[in-house]
Amino acid sequence: MSDPEVTDELAREHGLSSHEIALIGEILGRRPTFPELGIFSVMWSEHCSYKSSKKYLQKLPTKGACVVQGPGENAGVVDVGDGWVAVFKIESHNHPSQVEPHGGASTGVGGILRDIFTMGARPLASLDSLRFGSLDDAHQRYLVRGVVRGIGDYGNCFGCATVGGEVTFHPRYRNNILVNAMNLGIARREQIFLAKAAGPGNPVIYVGSKTGRDGIHGASLLASAEFDEDTDAKRPTVQLGDPFTEKLLLEACLEAMATGAIVGIQDMGAAGLTCSSFEMASRSGTGIEMDLDQVPQRESGMTAYELLLSESQERMLLVAEKGREDEIFAVFEKWDLDAALVGRVTDDGRMRVRWQGRTVVDIPVDPIAANAPAYERPTARPADFESLQKLDLDSLPAETDPSGALLQLLASPNLCSREWVYRQYDQLVGSSTVLRPGGDAAVVRIPETERGLALKTDCNPRWCALDPYLGAQHAVAEAARNVAVTGARPLAVTNCLNFGSPERPEAMWEFAEATRGMGDACRAFGIPITGGNVSFYNETSGEGGIPPTPTIGMVGLLDDVTRAVPAAFRGAGDDVILLGETRAELGGSEYLAVRHGLERGAPPALDLAAEQRLQKLLAAAAEQRLMRSAHDCSDGGAAIALAECAIRSGVGLDVALPASGLRPEVALFAESAARAIVSCAPADRERFLALAREHGVPAARIGATGGVRIRIAPGVDVSLVEAHDLWARTLPEALG
Amino acid sequence: MSAPRVGVLVFPGSLDDRDMRRSFGLCGADVRMIWHKDQRLPESLDGIGVPGGFSYGDYLRCGAMARFSPVMRSLVEFAESGKPVLGVCNGFQILCESGLLPGVLVRNRELKYVCQDVRVAVEDPGMFRAELTPGRALVMPVKHGEGAYVPDPDRKPRVAFRYVGGSPNGSTDDIAGVTNERGNVLGLMPHPEHATDPLLGSADGAHVLRSFLAACVAARAGR
Numbered sequence: 001m002s003d004p005e006v007t008d009e010l011a012r013e014h015g016l017s018s019h020e021i022a023l024i025g026e027i028l029g030r031r032p033t034f035p036e037l038g039i040f041s042v043m044w045s046e047h048c049s050y051k052s053s054k055k056y057l058q059k060l061p062t063k064g065a066c067v068v069q070g071p072g073e074n075a076g077v078v079d080v081g082d083g084w085v086a087v088f089k090i091e092s093h094n095h096p097s098q099v100e101p102h103g104g105a106s107t108g109v110g111g112i113l114r115d116i117f118t119m120g121a122r123p124l125a126s127l128d129s130l131r132f133g134s135l136d137d138a139h140q141r142y143l144v145r146g147v148v149r150g151i152g153d154y155g156n157c158f159g160c161a162t163v164g165g166e167v168t169f170h171p172r173y174r175n176n177i178l179v180n181a182m183n184l185g186i187a188r189r190e191q192i193f194l195a196k197a198a199g200p201g202n203p204v205i206y207v208g209s210k211t212g213r214d215g216i217h218g219a220s221l222l223a224s225a226e227f228d229e230d231t232d233a234k235r236p237t238v239q240l241g242d243p244f245t246e247k248l249l250l251e252a253c254l255e256a257m258a259t260g261a262i263v264g265i266q267d268m269g270a271a272g273l274t275c276s277s278f279e280m281a282s283r284s285g286t287g288i289e290m291d292l293d294q295v296p297q298r299e300s301g302m303t304a305y306e307l308l309l310s311e312s313q314e315r316m317l318l319v320a321e322k323g324r325e326d327e328i329f330a331v332f333e334k335w336d337l338d339a340a341l342v343g344r345v346t347d348d349g350r351m352r353v354r355w356q357g358r359t360v361v362d363i364p365v366d367p368i369a370a371n372a373p374a375y376e377r378p379t380a381r382p383a384d385f386e387s388l389q390k391l392d393l394d395s396l397p398a399e400t401d402p403s404g405a406l407l408q409l410l411a412s413p414n415l416c417s418r419e420w421v422y423r424q425y426d427q428l429v430g431s432s433t434v435l436r437p438g439g440d441a442a443v444v445r446i447p448e449t450e451r452g453l454a455l456k457t458d459c460n461p462r463w464c465a466l467d468p469y470l471g472a473q474h475a476v477a478e479a480a481r482n483v484a485v486t487g488a489r490p491l492a493v494t495n496c497l498n499f500g501s502p503e504r505p506e507a508m509w510e511f512a513e514a515t516r517g518m519g520d521a522c523r524a525f526g527i528p529i530t531g532g533n534v535s536f537y538n539e540t541s542g543e544g545g546i547p548p549t550p551t552i553g554m555v556g557l558l559d560d561v562t563r564a565v566p567a568a569f570r571g572a573g574d575d576v577i578l579l580g581e582t583r584a585e586l587g588g589s590e591y592l593a594v595r596h597g598l599e600r601g602a603p604p605a606l607d608l609a610a611e612q613r614l615q616k617l618l619a620a621a622a623e624q625r626l627m628r629s630a631h632d633c634s635d636g637g638a639a640i641a642l643a644e645c646a647i648r649s650g651v652g653l654d655v656a657l658p659a660s661g662l663r664p665e666v667a668l669f670a671e672s673a674a675r676a677i678v679s680c681a682p683a684d685r686e687r688f689l690a691l692a693r694e695h696g697v698p699a700a701r702i703g704a705t706g707g708v709r710i711r712i713a714p715g716v717d718v719s720l721v722e723a724h725d726l727w728a729r730t731l732p733e734a735l736g
Numbered sequence: 737m738s739a740p741r742v743g744v745l746v747f748p749g750s751l752d753d754r755d756m757r758r759s760f761g762l763c764g765a766d767v768r769m770i771w772h773k774d775q776r777l778p779e780s781l782d783g784i785g786v787p788g789g790f791s792y793g794d795y796l797r798c799g800a801m802a803r804f805s806p807v808m809r810s811l812v813e814f815a816e817s818g819k820p821v822l823g824v825c826n827g828f829q830i831l832c833e834s835g836l837l838p839g840v841l842v843r844n845r846e847l848k849y850v851c852q853d854v855r856v857a858v859e860d861p862g863m864f865r866a867e868l869t870p871g872r873a874l875v876m877p878v879k880h881g882e883g884a885y886v887p888d889p890d891r892k893p894r895v896a897f898r899y900v901g902g903s904p905n906g907s908t909d910d911i912a913g914v915t916n917e918r919g920n921v922l923g924l925m926p927h928p929e930h931a932t933d934p935l936l937g938s939a940d941g942a943h944v945l946r947s948f949l950a951a952c953v954a955a956r957a958g959r
Contacts, residue, residue: 149848152849156790156849159789243790244790244794244795247751248749423850424848424850426879428851434936436937445936
């Protein structure tokens with residue numbers, strides 16, 4: 001089969017703009033070959049080049065005392081003490097999961113796992129942030145089942161514990177569900193490997209699965225364009241995952257790294273062999289020459305174009321020390337995996353690719369990898385921004401049935417039990433899971449140490465839709481609070497920025513505002529962002545985009561993991577304390593959405609200094625073992641937080657919320673920030689309250705645990721069993 | 737007396753092998769990892785653990801490929817000599833597939849993987865009696881997609897453990913673990929190696945592991 005002639009029209013079909021086509025002509029001084037065109041189209045795709053987002057990402061805070069490796073590598077790395085580092089990242093696999101939920105979600109998990117172990121770390125914990133359309137919709141239920149099964153099938157068989165995440169529903173995700181997969185691994189600081197192709201003359205070795213025709217143009221055509229009526233025809237661009245091979249690849253890579261013969265290593269993810277080789281060479285200022293006929297192939301007759309662009313899973317590219325190839329080959333033979341010498345590092349900064357005896361690619365590395373085009377896209381505030389901010393509380397009918405409202409909220413899709421989801425995940429392999437899913441942050445022990453890490457993903461898309469700047473700040477603050485209630489100190493952040501089309505000025509404005517908010521909040525807290533992922537084009541022609549969803553993946557550190565504080569009550573007779581202040585803030589709340597079908601009003605105000613005081617108080621109280629439980633107040637407000645503490649423990653409560661001048665539904669369901677519910681033994685109460693005063697955090701004893709009812713004044717008095725039943729039933733009944 | 741020496745088999749796709757090594761170590765064993773391609777076992781082993789995971793990806797029936805590994809012939813000889821063998825989860829499946837234990841494990845009733853704590857009651861633990869008194873209740877986690885035990889009508893199992901309050905997987909008669917007729921080979925779906933530390937949820941699994949180690953010492957002494 002001969003390659004098609006490269007015309008401007010063919011280049012445009014590859015997603016390249018006229019400007020970019022002209023630029024290619026300037027760089028090469030000639031028309032590209034067909035394989036070269038393929039390379040440009042993936043390397044300059046939005047997904048791989050960050051061409052619309054780069055300008056904003058550069059403004060995010062990425063430095064901090066704990067940072068060992070910031071953005072730009074496969075994952076971020078932070079120091080967690082005693083010579084250990086945590087390697088972590090979050091990444092989206094949205095479009096593939098919409099098209100093929102099981103395959104899309106499972107390869108999303110596979111991709112993030114490789115990002116972690118390619119750096120020399122053993123994956124320790126996974127989290128998944130999932131967004132779907134309405135649970136009432138049969139197709140959405142199909143997507144939920146497929147995604148959850150895909151995550152479980154991959155993670156369970158690979159052998160990494162899935163310890164947390166989030167699942168929410170909103171009609172605007174109907175045609176653009178989000179699957180954001182996060183993983184964290186652990187390594188010794190001196191064992192970290194980087195993706196570099198250093199040392200001219202060194203061998204370039206391909207390891208792992210054979211290359212097939214799956215996933216070609218997954219990054220450029222599927223991830224870098226909005227959906228339209230032809231989307232189903234893109235199903236073949238979704239890759240197929242094999243977690244068993246990935247498990248072998250993990251063990252083989254870690255073993256090969258231990259030989260000391262590896263110079264650099266990178267996984268083949270988006271844009272496969274092309275992206276991995278270009279990025280490795282670009283980082284080292286070198287070039288690579290490669291012979292595609294040496295690439296292990298699953299089927300015969302593959303063209304150079306296909307071999308370069310395939311996104312077949314479970315593959316890695318590594319550069320070894322010259323003369324030590326056999327040490328690498330021996331390890332991969334032990335694990336029954338392919339390993340093939342496919343090329344050499346060169347010193348001339350060019351990528352030269354041979355196929356069937358002739359040179360099919362000969363292009364400079366840097367103009368393509370490091371100096372890809374960057375755009376300053378137009379931004380525009382949505383026309384309805386101001387009107388949506390308005391909410392007249394006085395026009396709302398007063399809540400006449402607070403008990404009924406609590407039960408309705410507990411059973412609503414966004415607040416009900418997630419056990420149906422996480423019960424399908426191995427939460428325990430690795431013997432590290434101290435706080436399992438279902439609480440605030442998950443807590444895992446760092447193996448062989450006394451330390452622990454608290455992990456959480458977070459974002460409230462409704463708030464981000466109403467005010468992306470404030471909403472993104474809240475995402476940071478809430479994730480930090482979730483980590484802090486376990487007693488951990490927030491350490492670092494990875495982010496997954498899910499937005500609509502950057503070519504639509506309103507979506508670009510949302511992106512600009514959200515990244516500004518995220519940066520401001522992280523700077524205020526002193527928490528660096530060590531990397532992440534941008535996912536644009538989450539929209540469908542004629543329907544608009546998703547709510548802006550800047551998901552935060554937060555990592556916190558506990559010096560003594562035995563001091564980790566759970567969210568649920570621990571027994572009867574403890575004092576219940578509300579931390580923070582409740583204000584008349586119902587804007588964008590679950591209460592408004594569930595009880596009144598309204599999604600409007602300004603999100604709650606955010607006092608970053610107050611948040612930080614709360615974080616410090618919680619860490620100090622955990623250090624002194626003063627808290628029996630601690631739970632963040634967020635979606636559904638104080639009443640829902642209290643009910644969750646009770647339901648998860650089977651211990652009732654009798655409390656009265658401070659209601660000075662507040663309407664009952666505000667006292668119960670307002671989602672004011674910087675609040676938490678703490679229970680403590682009566683003997684520790686005064687010390688805890690004194691500590692709160694010292695830290696400048698408002699604290700009030702509001703009642704005690706015990707009994708078989710959930711009693712929350714003003715107005716809530718329900719049976720604990722009934723509340724538990726309603727809360728637990730929603731997802732199993734909907735999903736089977 | 738020196739510490740019991742326990743081998744833990746490692747198949748491609750074994751996942752809980754490191755957890756089993758760690759937990760046996762915490763319970764006082766001297767642990768050796770045994771690669772599935774090894775034809776011969778290390779010298780003077782007192783017992784063998786077959787860990788959980790997805791051996792060979794479990795793309796065929798669970799454990800069906802692992803039984804053909806080179807190390808399996810040695811394992812069968814070891815078990816037939818009367819020495820203690822423990823299979824957990826996928827290890828239990830492998831022991832059933834290789835014929836060392838009667839019966840078979842099939843897909844969970846709800847056709848979904850399940851990860852949760854369960855309560856089991858000890859019934860007839862074979863030679864692993866040291867801390868497993870009949871009637872004793874233990875809390876341990878299960879995590880599997882194919883854990884419903886179906887007995888072989890011609891080879892009745894000795895039931896070592898039964899789920900209390902119903903099985904999470906649809907096991908016949910709520911059977912959670914069995915031994916062979918001789919009582920020296922024990923297989924169970926709950927994970928004792930994930931329940932040896934109260935910080936991680938439960939320490940009840942240590943009773944199972946210590947009983948196994950006590951049986952190792954007893955078998956070495958020829959009792």
